[in-house]
Amino acid sequence: xxxxxxxxxGRTPSTLVGFVPDGTRRLDVVLxxxxxxxxxxxxxxxxxxxxxxxxxxxxxxxxxRVGRVTTRVPRHAARRx
Numbered sequence: 008x009x010x011x012x013x014x015x016x017g018r019t020p021s022t023l024v025g026f027v028p029d030g031t032r033r034l035d036v037v038l039x040x041x042x043x044x045x046x047x048x049x050x051x052x053x054x055x056x057x058x059x060x061x062x063x064x065x066x067x068x069x070x071x072r073v074g075r076v077t078t079r080v081p082r083h084a085a086r087r088x
Contacts, residue, residue, distance in 0.1 A: 010073065021064045023073075026057050031075045034060055039069035 010025035023036065027048050034046040042065075048058035064070070 008073075008075065012070075015064070015066065018066055020066045021068065021070070023060065023062045023064060023070065025060050026051065027060060027075055028057055031058055033076045035074045035076060036062065036064075037071040037073070038064065039071055041071075042068070 008025060008027050010023060012021060012023045012025075015021040023046070027034065031048050034048065036044045036046055038044060044062065044064065046060050046062045048060045051057050051059045
């Protein structure tokens with residue numbers, strides 16, 4: 008995972024952007040206040056591998072940590088396909 012963004016100032020909120028691997032269902036972003044924001048990744052443009060995330064955070068909030076939630080396909084379901 009690779010992340011970046013802009014730090015907000017005053018009434019301008021901070022932003023989060025980044026790339027996550029395929030299979031990522033959502034990102035759980037823990038903010039400085041302890042609140043959790045769920046960000047859903049989308050396909051990267053132009054056929055690039057992986058997924059991309061973008062989010063505008065609430066004003067005055069910082070990012071404490073980011074964790075990803077993956078979707079796993081059960082082995083028996085993969086064999087049926």
